[in-house]
Amino acid sequence: MNIPYTRHTLDNGLDVLVHEDRGCPIVAVNVWYHVGSKNEKPGRTGFAHLFEHLMFEGSQHYDKGYFHPLQEAGALLNGSTNADRTNYWEVVPRNALELALWMESDRMGYLLPALTDAKFENQREVVLNERRQNYENRPYGFTSMAIAAALYPPDHPYHWATIGSADDIRAARLDDVRAFFQTYYRPRNASLALAGDVDTNEALELATRYFGDLDAGDALPAFVAAPPVAIASEQRLVLEDRVELPRLYLSWHSPALFSADDAELDLVAEVLASGKTSRLYRTLVYEERIATELAASQNSREIGGYFQIIATAAPGRTLAELDRAVSRALETFVAEGPTADEMARCLAQAEANFMYRLQTVGGFGGKSDQLNAYNVFVGDPGYFERDLDRYRRVTPAAMQRAAHEWLRPVRRLSLSVVPKGRPQLALSDCQTVSVS
Amino acid sequence: MAVDRARLPSLGPDPVFRFPEIRRRTLGNGLRVWTVEHHAVPLVSFLALLPVGASADPRDRPGLAAVTSDMLDEGCGGLNALELHDALGRIGGHLESEIGSDATILTVSSLIRFADRAVGLLADMMVRPRLESRDFDRVRELRLNRLVQLRDLAPALADRVFARLLYPDHPYGHLPIGTEESLRSMVLGEVSGFHETMFAPSRMTIVAAGDATHEALADCVESAFGGWTSPAGSREGDDGAILPAPRPTRERVALLHRPAAAQSELRIGHIGVSRQTPDYHALLVLNMVLGGQFVSRINMNLREDKGYTYGARTSFDFRRGPGPFVLHASEQSEVTVGAGREAVGERLAIRGERPVTREELETGRAALTRGYPRSFETAEQISRGAAQLALYDLPDDYFSTFTPKVLAVDEATVTRVAAEYIDPSRLLTVIVGDRDKVGPALPQLNLGEVVDVSPV
Numbered sequence: 001m002n003i004p005y006t007r008h009t010l011d012n013g014l015d016v017l018v019h020e021d022r023g024c025p026i027v028a029v030n031v032w033y034h035v036g037s038k039n040e041k042p043g044r045t046g047f048a049h050l051f052e053h054l055m056f057e058g059s060q061h062y063d064k065g066y067f068h069p070l071q072e073a074g075a076l077l078n079g080s081t082n083a084d085r086t087n088y089w090e091v092v093p094r095n096a097l098e099l100a101l102w103m104e105s106d107r108m109g110y111l112l113p114a115l116t117d118a119k120f121e122n123q124r125e126v127v128l129n130e131r132r133q134n135y136e137n138r139p140y141g142f143t144s145m146a147i148a149a150a151l152y153p154p155d156h157p158y159h160w161a162t163i164g165s166a167d168d169i170r171a172a173r174l175d176d177v178r179a180f181f182q183t184y185y186r187p188r189n190a191s192l193a194l195a196g197d198v199d200t201n202e203a204l205e206l207a208t209r210y211f212g213d214l215d216a217g218d219a220l221p222a223f224v225a226a227p228p229v230a231i232a233s234e235q236r237l238v239l240e241d242r243v244e245l246p247r248l249y250l251s252w253h254s255p256a257l258f259s260a261d262d263a264e265l266d267l268v269a270e271v272l273a274s275g276k277t278s279r280l281y282r283t284l285v286y287e288e289r290i291a292t293e294l295a296a297s298q299n300s301r302e303i304g305g306y307f308q309i310i311a312t313a314a315p316g317r318t319l320a321e322l323d324r325a326v327s328r329a330l331e332t333f334v335a336e337g338p339t340a341d342e343m344a345r346c347l348a349q350a351e352a353n354f355m356y357r358l359q360t361v362g363g364f365g366g367k368s369d370q371l372n373a374y375n376v377f378v379g380d381p382g383y384f385e386r387d388l389d390r391y392r393r394v395t396p397a398a399m400q401r402a403a404h405e406w407l408r409p410v411r412r413l414s415l416s417v418v419p420k421g422r423p424q425l426a427l428s429d430c431q432t433v434s435v436s
Numbered sequence: 437m438a439v440d441r442a443r444l445p446s447l448g449p450d451p452v453f454r455f456p457e458i459r460r461r462t463l464g465n466g467l468r469v470w471t472v473e474h475h476a477v478p479l480v481s482f483l484a485l486l487p488v489g490a491s492a493d494p495r496d497r498p499g500l501a502a503v504t505s506d507m508l509d510e511g512c513g514g515l516n517a518l519e520l521h522d523a524l525g526r527i528g529g530h531l532e533s534e535i536g537s538d539a540t541i542l543t544v545s546s547l548i549r550f551a552d553r554a555v556g557l558l559a560d561m562m563v564r565p566r567l568e569s570r571d572f573d574r575v576r577e578l579r580l581n582r583l584v585q586l587r588d589l590a591p592a593l594a595d596r597v598f599a600r601l602l603y604p605d606h607p608y609g610h611l612p613i614g615t616e617e618s619l620r621s622m623v624l625g626e627v628s629g630f631h632e633t634m635f636a637p638s639r640m641t642i643v644a645a646g647d648a649t650h651e652a653l654a655d656c657v658e659s660a661f662g663g664w665t666s667p668a669g670s671r672e673g674d675d676g677a678i679l680p681a682p683r684p685t686r687e688r689v690a691l692l693h694r695p696a697a698a699q700s701e702l703r704i705g706h707i708g709v710s711r712q713t714p715d716y717h718a719l720l721v722l723n724m725v726l727g728g729q730f731v732s733r734i735n736m737n738l739r740e741d742k743g744y745t746y747g748a749r750t751s752f753d754f755r756r757g758p759g760p761f762v763l764h765a766s767e768q769s770e771v772t773v774g775a776g777r778e779a780v781g782e783r784l785a786i787r788g789e790r791p792v793t794r795e796e797l798e799t800g801r802a803a804l805t806r807g808y809p810r811s812f813e814t815a816e817q818i819s820r821g822a823a824q825l826a827l828y829d830l831p832d833d834y835f836s837t838f839t840p841k842v843l844a845v846d847e848a849t850v851t852r853v854a855a856e857y858i859d860p861s862r863l864l865t866v867i868v869g870d871r872d873k874v875g876p877a878l879p880q881l882n883l884g885e886v887v888d889v890s891p892v
Binding site for chain 2: 021023024025026060061062065067068069071072073074075076091093094095096098099102103105106110121122123124125126127128129130132133134136137138139197209210213242243244245275276277282285286289292312314315341344345346348349351352353355356358359360361
């Protein structure tokens with residue numbers, strides 16, 4: 001099981017990856033820029049994402065918006081920004097591959113000449129509305145910001161959420177856009193993956209033609225190593241929000257993406273809270289009925305991860321009850337490790353999930369996105385099989401040890417989210433936080 | 437060869453796409469088995485379609501169909517809920533269940549080597565759910581909790597109020613989740629009664645798509661579902677979804693006050709048309725131009741020109757009966773009235789004053805036709821496509837005639853269907869937002885009487 005590919009690095013440093021899949025007459029074009037909100041500066045948070053919006057507003061040689069010619073060609077397209085990277089993709093009919101490469105290369109090489117104050121101000125308003133829609137006007141919408149701010153010190157690049165603060169978004173200036181583009185949107189900081197109904201040689205030839213003469217730009221500034229992070233003793237926070245049911249978020253610092261214990265903790269999360277047979281769901285929702293929703297995840301990112309358990313209280317139940325039940329389940333897991341049944345299930349599920357990811361050539365998480373992720377984060381687009389091996393090699397003892405090592409009660413951050421005016425529903429001894 | 441940046445490269449001829457062949461078998465008990473071969477990856481997907489959805493809820497029991505569908509994986513055949521999910525986990529199975537106005541759909545996907553087990557579990561869920569009271573209590577409680585949480589979710593509130601006001605006393609007037617009152621008084625006997633009358637082999641279609649031959653896929657389904665006989669109480673022949681024609685509504689603006697809301701959630705629309713309409717393809721094109729994609733008039737106006745919103749879209753919700761034609765947007769409170777006025781203005785304009793242009797027509801048609809093959813990439817997508825044919829009784833050649841039918845739509849047709857199916861005189865507007873910020877300017881919308889409404 002793997003994704004066969006060819007890699008070719010252009011003289012300007014752009015990596016081009018090609019994967020042939022002739023099943024459907026479509027091609028996925030996927031570009032990763034190795035820049036995200038972790039490259040922002042305090043006071044200018046939210047900038048990487050605001051910048052992503054401007055990439056859809058036209059470039060020097062086609063200055064009438066990015067969507068029109070591509071939608072007319074039958075493309076599906078989008079982009080996204082997270083802490084570590086920004087990606088852009090189109091899934092096009094085979095005959096529109098050249099058009100997509102024309103468009104992608106034009107904005108990689110020639111965005112700035114087409115940039116205007118009017119576009120910038122318009123997209124700033126759009127992003128402020130995106131923030132209102134997806135964070136401010138949504139129940140529990142502020143939690144990711146409160147948790148990031150508490151888990152990481154102010155000079156750490158994960159201290160802020162990718163959407164950024166509204167004040168910072170308003171403070172952004174057009175000059176910041178120019179500097180950001182010139183620093184990060186260089187071929188040498190990008191990876192282009194083409195997957196689908198293409199001939200490898202033709203695809204490489206086309207990519208070289210469209211991207212080969214783009215200016216390599218200056219060397220990238222060295223990424224300043226983030227200060228080490230650790231929670232010395234348990235932290236408890238409370239956030240009042242417009243919600244009906246209180247919810248508990250437990251977070252721990254955890255390993256970075258692809259580093260030791262990352263896969264182990266991913267499977268720990270699976271055993272704890274994935275599906276009705278998982279330990280926490282079975283106990284808290286199914287048997288005791290004290291919770292109404294449950295989730296656990298190992299959120300692994302480039303320079304550090306966080307493990308999180310989220311539990312929403314059933315009406316009339318307290319977060320203290322939930323906390324006791326979750327802590328008991330964790331203690332038991334650390335003491336006994338997973339059962340043979342749990343192990344068989346979580347490995348079968350992990351393997352099937354790898355297979356499900358091979359079903360599409362494009363979009364978020366399809367094969368082209370996966371090739372770029374491996375290339376950008378591990379330097380090896382062919383990491384698929386090794387990635388799967390990380391999971392196959394996990395033993396019950398390793399999961400037990402990873403949970404013991406990383407998920408200690410003293411190292412956790414708890415955030416109680418409670419209905420406005422009812423702080424008494426939070427865990428005891430909480431410090432109040434507010435986010436806007 | 438240097439790149440010519442003076443013009444965009446031409447596309448050349450569109451690739452020829454062969455739609456996957458669907459083969460059909462009808463079992464002795466009346467169950468329809470449709471199969472599609474898809475050999476890209478060693479996976480298989482089994483989709484069970486029952487054309488019975490929330491519109492089949494008894495009048496005083498909104499939410500019954502959804503609770504019934506939720507109970508299917510709470511234990512079935514010889515397995516309790518935990519054993520069932522353990523069995524699914526062991527084959528790396530993926531279960532999805534979905535309920536809409538017109539249908540209940542359950543899909544199980546797995547690695548092809550576990551195909552027999554996967555379809556066996558699907559049959560257990562559809563045919564032999566245990567429907568025990570302990571599970572029913574829990575499922576109902578979780579749904580009630582969900583309803584409580586939806587009180588703070590502006591989009592859900594807007595959808596709920598919109599359906600209620602657009603379809604008074606009609607099976608489309610409630611969301612599948614139902615109401616607190618109905619869920620509280622529901623008893624297990626109603627669920628088992630609903631299952632017994634509605635879940636019958638003659639009503640169901642199973643679509644199997646994956647890495648095996650038609651023959652093997654169909655045999656696999658037949659061995660799991662072939663022995664199913666209709667229970668005595670089932671209402672054969674009654675398709676469970678005979679819908680009365682909805683009454684046209686009058687123009688008005690309903691405001692649901694949400695103090696200090698960061699945005700207003702907006703819906704504007706009226707009753708549309710059923711999936712059976714002969715103007716289906718023309719309406720798809722019209723919607724692409726008006727508000728159905730990023731480059732449509734309404735999104736370009738509200739987002740890219742004015743910056744009022746993160747995005748605005750219109751849609752015709754094509755159902756077995758006439759579904760809504762509606763605009764969805766959420767926008768900054770201060771500009772709610774401006775956004776509403778622009779959106780309505782665009783609807784009026786396309787009916788005559790600014791009819792669709794040749795270029796817009798071509799963009800809309802091309803986006804639909806050239807993007808079409810994309811929907812046939814995975815086994816699950818193909819199953820979903822096939823399920824649409826079964827649900828809406830579409831002809832066998834539906835996929836292959838889609839592109840020619842869309843390309844046959846011309847400007848005059850778009851203008852005709854715009855005039856015929858968009859009626860600016862009976863728009864229902866729903867706003868979930870801060871009355872203090874939005875309310876005073878609302879009469880300027882000129883969309884009828886402004887009424888305050890409650891969430892339930």
